[in-house]
Amino acid sequence: MGVSRRGFVGVHVGLGGLGLLELGAVLGVAAVFLWVYVWLMTGSGMLPGIDGPYYAAQVLSIDRYGVLRHPDPLLVFYVMYFFYVLLGDLFRAVAVGASVLLVLASVLVSLFVRGMTASGLAGLAAMIVFLAPPFELRLIGDFLKNAAGLVWVAALLLVSYMALRGGGRRSRLRFFVASLAVFVGGGLTHILDYGFMLVLVFALFLLQLVFDRGNIFYEGVVAAVLSLALFYAFPGLQGGDLFKAMGFVEEAFASFDAAPGPVGPQPGVPAAAPLLPRILVSLNLLSIVLLFAEGLLSGSREARYVLAALALALALLVLPV
Structure with missing residues (x-):
């Protein structure tokens, strides 16, 4: 099924055109990977990554004082705070907040690929390929905000593609707002x-x-x-x-303007990077x-x-x- 030239992001491009089986498959994959991500991040009883406790401290600061303790882009922390209020578990709120945004990014990637290929199977495969690689697990395990931000990258791909598909003046205004x-x-x-x-x-x-x-x-x-x-x-x-x-x-x-360093192998420095x-x-x-x-x-x-x-x-x- 092709993409409607008058469609707009989540309505005509993807979810509105999904059959029940395809919609169930998308939601099923999203639920499975959400569970996997949260389990990996909370299974040890400790927050993962380089700065896992930092996220918890920021959420607690929002809860107690209404502001972040340390200056930082604020959106992810407020998403985590929402889940903290909802779940009452700080560590799980941090994990769920980041994981939900990353899984949502995979849904947008699926809609993007589905729109390009007119194939629900291709969209589902793209969703799995996006979520399954070890690089993605590494990213969500160490750099939570970076991983969560992929939802906006995926959204930009989808909005760009839909805007280029055309539409009238009103559609262009909506795509600008989006x-x-x-x-x-x-x-x-x-x-x-x-x-x-x-x-x-x-x-x-x-x-x-x-x-x-x-x-x-x-x-x-x-x-x-x-x-x-x-x-x-x-x-x-x-x-x-x-x-x-x-x-x-x-x-x-x-x-690039700095003086060049020594050329050739140096003492204590490997001559070449490891193979892997x-x-x-x-x-x-x-x-x-x-x-x-x-x-x-x-x-x-x-x-x-x-x-x-x-x-x-x-x-x-x-x-x-």
């Missing part, structure tokens, strides 16, 4: 997810500027710029993370190349540009800085 909400949500969740979203939408803009000027996703670009202006004007919403990110970028570019990490990086690069090729070969013009932009944005993640 894009702005997605960028604000991403910025209020994690600066790295937000930064990736900015790269993604501008990569899409550049690709369309070169190859498809008649259908540029202006709504996304304007929404991205407005969200940047919002967080620049009110840095407290992100705990000052935007300025930290700007400082990191400045340092990264400054490193090199294999994993190579597989990452291969997957990005395949994603880019899929975008170029896709029969859908909208899917072609969104997938190609996603591949370009992902390529930046594996380039050495």
Whole structure:
């Protein structure tokens, strides 16, 4: 079943067109992985990851004082606080809050792939592939906010694709509002997810500027710029993370002007990286190349540009800085 050109995110694209069997399969996969994630994160009786207790402390601060104890993008902590009020268990609330957002991201990925392929099976497979890899388990186990922020990345993919499918002036206005909400949500969740979203939408803009000027996703670009202006004007919403990110970028570019270090193997430094990490990086690069090729070969013009932009944005993640 194709995607309605008049449809809007969760109504006509996916859930409204799902049969009972397909809807049951999506909800079943979501429930299974939600249980697995929460079990892995709470099975030891301790919060996992590098800064698990930090999330608990922030939730307790909201409960007792109504504000975060430490400046940070606030959205995930308030989601966790909601589950703390609902469940009455602090550790489980932290795990459930992050896991629910990550599983919701997988549902959006499923709708995105389903819309491109007109195949419910492909959408379900994409959902499982998104949730099952060890990298995802590693992410949710150590970097809870980063993992939770993927829901906004997935939402941006879906909104971008739907906006490019067309619609009248009212539809474009709705897609602009949706894009702005997605960028604000991403910025209020994690600066790295937000930064990736900015790269993604501008990569899409550049690709369309070169190859498809008649259908540029202006709504996304304007929404991205407005969200940047919002967080620049009110840095407290992100705990000052935007300025930290700007400082990191400045340092990264400054490193290119620094004097080069010694060339060749140094005492106490391995001559080459271990084999396994090199294999994993190579597989990452291969997957990005395949994603880019899929975008170029896709029969859908909208899917072609969104997938190609996603591949370009992902390529930046594996380039050495």
